[in-house]
Amino acid sequence: MYIDMDAYFASVEQASRPYLRGRPIAVVGGGKRAVVVTSSYEAKRLGVKTGMTRGEAARKLPSIVFVTGRNDKYVDTCVRIHEILLRYTPEVEICSIDEFFADLTGSLLLFPSPADVAMTVKREIGERFGITCSVGIGPNKLIAKIAGESGKPDGLVVVGKEETERFMEDLPVESIPGIGKKMGTALKALGITVCRELRAFPVSVLRRRFGIWGDYLSIMARGMDPFRARDPGELPKSIGHSMTFEKDIGDRMMIRARLLELSGMVARRLRKERVVAKGFSLTWRYPDFTTFTKRITLPFYTPGGRIIYETVTGLLDSVRLKDAVRLLGVSAFNVRRSTASPPLIEGFDREERLWKAVDDVNDAFGEHSLYPATTLLCARRHWVISPAYRPGKPYPYRR
Numbered sequence: 001m002y003i004d005m006d007a008y009f010a011s012v013e014q015a016s017r018p019y020l021r022g023r024p025i026a027v028v029g030g031g032k033r034a035v036v037v038t039s040s041y042e043a044k045r046l047g048v049k050t051g052m053t054r055g056e057a058a059r060k061l062p063s064i065v066f067v068t069g070r071n072d073k074y075v076d077t078c079v080r081i082h083e084i085l086l087r088y089t090p091e092v093e094i095c096s097i098d099e100f101f102a103d104l105t106g107s108l109l110l111f112p113s114p115a116d117v118a119m120t121v122k123r124e125i126g127e128r129f130g131i132t133c134s135v136g137i138g139p140n141k142l143i144a145k146i147a148g149e150s151g152k153p154d155g156l157v158v159v160g161k162e163e164t165e166r167f168m169e170d171l172p173v174e175s176i177p178g179i180g181k182k183m184g185t186a187l188k189a190l191g192i193t194v195c196r197e198l199r200a201f202p203v204s205v206l207r208r209r210f211g212i213w214g215d216y217l218s219i220m221a222r223g224m225d226p227f228r229a230r231d232p233g234e235l236p237k238s239i240g241h242s243m244t245f246e247k248d249i250g251d252r253m254m255i256r257a258r259l260l261e262l263s264g265m266v267a268r269r270l271r272k273e274r275v276v277a278k279g280f281s282l283t284w285r286y287p288d289f290t291t292f293t294k295r296i297t298l299p300f301y302t303p304g305g306r307i308i309y310e311t312v313t314g315l316l317d318s319v320r321l322k323d324a325v326r327l328l329g330v331s332a333f334n335v336r337r338s339t340a341s342p343p344l345i346e347g348f349d350r351e352e353r354l355w356k357a358v359d360d361v362n363d364a365f366g367e368h369s370l371y372p373a374t375t376l377l378c379a380r381r382h383w384v385i386s387p388a389y390r391p392g393k394p395y396p397y398r399r
Contacts, residue, residue, distance in 0.1 A: 001104055001135060002138075003133050005131060007040050007044070008098035010027050013070075016130075022042065024065065026038070027069045035244070036051060038050060043061060088102065101141055104117060114158070136156075142224070168196075169196045173193060173217075175195070179217070190205075199221040235335055237335065239332045240266060241262050241266055243328060244285075245325075249326075255316065259312050259316065263312060264372065267355070270332060272359075275335045276336060277333060278299070279297045279332065280333070281312075281315075281333065282328075301336060308332065
């Protein structure tokens with residue numbers, strides 16, 4: 001069973017603030033350059049899309065109401081929805097802050113049918129939180145997700161195992177998760193627009209054109225899920241943070257201060273995940289939106305914010321910026337599980353113990369309660385968490 005909250009952030013705001021109900025709203029971060037994270041269905045219908053700047057959204061819909069996101073409210077609601085689902089099955093996967101998969105296979109004898117569970121869950125979420133969700137039920141995660149997406153908003157679509165082929169037959173190929181605009185255009189160039197055509201197309205040709213994804217496409221067009229379930233302990237492929245500034249930054253000292261802040265955020269997430277990395281990248285964007293990224297792989301693994309900072313500032317020093325920047329980003333890749341052991345020489349873990357103490361303070365009193373003094377050069381910003389965030393992982397907000 002796939003459960004997807006409808007316009008989640010916006011719906012939570014409308015449910016908790018009655019004067020916003022029925023009005024076109026957009027949830028944004030702080031600052032004039034903040035982008036739309038989520039918009040209500042009233043705004044979506046009038047052309048406001050996720051990723052638009054405040055200015056673009058206001059020009060598209062002058063009557064739109066901008067609401068600054070409240071991360072703690074969204075996370076709390078997500079955790080409570082998770083608790084509801086756990087009453088029906090222990091096999092619940094949190095895909096993101098507004099998406100869940102629940103495997104009902106082992107619970108079918110306890111309830112009349114999966115559809116009854118879905119209706120009960122939808123009703124309870126609506127009564128407790130005042131928001132709606134779309135639910136898809138299928139023989140595997142792929143079909144359940146496609147079914148749930150096809151019923152938005154506030155829908156319930158059930159696809160039985162014997163109905164899978166007929167359900168998939170006339171669906172546009174873009175309905176398959178992972179097929180975006182670019183791949184959809186490439187498939188259309190091959191004369192493939194619906195799943196029936198993709199299923200009949202020679203796999204060898206798809207493989208030559210798309211590599212291993214060609215095999216996946218052929219399998220998914222048949223309604224089969226080629227991907228294993230996500231292991232809760234699975235390592236992230238990369239960990240990164242970026243920030244868009246209210247005013248373009250050209251001063252190198254200010255850029256370095258921002259990189260120190262970003263490096264600290266990446267390092268904190270590495271520590272929380274109990275992983276280390278040896279690949280790091282620096283991304284910058286100019287006012288004309290041209291974007292560049294430089295990467296480097298170190299000969300050793302580290303979770304240290306100081307080393308990350310020195311690495312990305314080294315990347316910065318290797319380029320000559322042609323203009324001020326509107327965005328900076330720092331990412332860590334080539335990640336593995338940390339195998340830290342007690343130091344052989346007393347005092348060699350001083351920095352590690354220091355950052356553990358900093359993490360403990362920020363966990364107790366809110367993100368950025370304690371931070372390097374150099375970052376005082378940077379104005380504190382209001383952050384809105386990504387919809388891809390999963391509870392249990394750190395996210396940037398202040399209580």
